[in-house]
Amino acid sequence: MLIKNVNYNMLILGELQRLEDLSSEYKAILILISKRIRRDLWQCGKNDVMLYKMLNECGKQLDMAYKGPDQYMEQDFTDYILSLKPYSLFLGVHLQPYYFEKFVSDVRLENSRNIIEKQWDNIICAAENSDKAFIDIFDDVFSKCIDQYDDVFFHTLSDSDVLCRVVPEWGWDESRFIPWDNIDNMNRWNPPGKTYLYLSFDESERKYNDELSVSEYICLExxxxxxxxxxxxxxxxxxxxxxxxxLSYNDVELWKIEMALDRYQEIVKDLFVNSTLSDQAELKKMGTTKRSVKRYIKKNVDETIIDRSIIEKAIAKTYLKMVCNTIYKKVDEDDNAGKEKAYKSFHILAGYLESKGITGIIYPCTRTKKIIGKNLVLFNRYDAVPIKDSIREIIYK
Incomplete structure (x- = not known):
């Protein structure tokens, strides 16, 4: 019922502020949720009454989940987001397909970022409230899953790949593009004393503008x-x-991984039910105790209906997406101390991967958000060679 002379605008702000203040531990997540509601669901003056009612009603769900200061769980906040979904139909706003699924995955990414960031900063030591160090967790996922599926997690270089490198000035021959011996300098993946080959990477030539390809633009950035x-x-x-x-994953969306896994779980449920009901005669003989049901299922249900590789690959992709969402940041430090702090964990991870027989890493460009760009680092600078006739000179405009 609409109450006259009530400032619903202020009531909405009050609900959002209350949401943001629920937990200091999940402050970043709560601010993300609040900002997203303001940006996407609130059309000031047009849907104030309905939005306030929605926030007030869904807020009661969070009140029920309250276990004490900072005793919430990530699931409480993802449930809150999904509880907004039915009400959103009455707000009169246009939302993209799977908006709330994306919303939930963004919250999960934000929560994982807070956790992984602490582990990443000290990669070889267990972070607070963690039994394992980042490198040990990564090794578990790598050894038990990633390393088993070459076609999913690895790329084999081919002549069709677009690999590009830039140097300043004009008049060079191809030898100038091979990295010089590195003694003192460090980059994202290599410590001083190691010389890696850094290239922009694409699987096909793409145009950025009339002057540059995507590969060239990424090089310049x-x-x-x-x-x-x-x-x-x-x-x-x-x-x-x-x-x-x-290890790029800047073109991978978490919500799509999760939805694919959810769909597979539904398929498995159907297969499980069909397998369970396949022998009606024996089903009638089955008792109703928990033990008898377990005994019947063990005898009659074929566990091979579950393709564990699908689950393993989805879990590994989810983990890598969360890691890649966390560790890649712009590094603008010019002094060695600043670079060492920013890059030390990358150096350790590169050393670990090199010890496992990995010859290079694909990783995202962090210098621009205009386009999804990727780079390649090769641990052996001679694993790729410059193409003489490909040299092109420009004045950057």
Whole structure:
């Protein structure tokens, strides 16, 4: 019932502020939820009454989940988001398909980021409230799953891959594009004393604008190129197919992984029910005790109906998405101390992967959000060689 002279705008702000203040431990998640509601669900003056009622009603669900200060769980907040979904139909707003599924996955990514960030900062030591260090957890996932599915988690280099490198100035031959021996410098993946080959990576040539390909643009961004300066590009071809671990995941959406797994779980349920009901005669003989039901299922249900590889791959993809969502940030430090702090965990992970026979890593470009860009680092700088006739010179505009 609409109450006259009530400022629903202020009531909504009150509900959102109450939401943000529910838990200090989950503060970042609660602010994310509040901002998303303000941005996507609230059309000030048009749906204030309905939005307030929705927030008030769904807030009662969180009140029921309250176990004491900072005693909430991530699931409480994802349930809250999903409880908004039925009410959203009455708000008069246009939402993209699977909006709430994406919303939930963003909350899970934010929560995992807070956890993984602490582990990543000290990669070889267990973080507070964790039994294992990041590198040990990664090793578990890598050894038991990732390493078993080459076609899913690894890339084999081919001549069709677009590999590009940039250097400043003009007039170079192809030898200039091979990295010089590294003694003192460190980059994202290599510590001082190790020389890796860094390239932009794409599986096909794509146009960025009239002047640049996507590969060239990514090169310029990674080099932090300055406008009106001269630069030279050179493409590379692989001479070793290698075993390249894909740690980019900037074009992978968590909600799609989760929805695919949910669909498979429904398929398994149907198969399980059909298998259970296949022998009606014996089913009638079955007792109703828990023990008798377990005995019947063990005897009659074929466990091979479950394809464990589907579940394993989905779990590993989820983990890698969460890791990649956390660890890649712009690094603008120019001094060695700043770089060492920012890159030390990458150096340890690269050393671990190299010890496992991995020859390179695909990782995302963090310098731009205009386009999804990827890079490639090869642990052996000679695993790909410059193509002489591909050198191109530009003035960056």
């Amino acid at each position: 990674e080099y932090r190129a300055e406008k009106d300066n001269k630069y030279s590009f050179c493409h590379f071809k692989p001479i070793k197919k290698g075993r390249i671990l894909d």
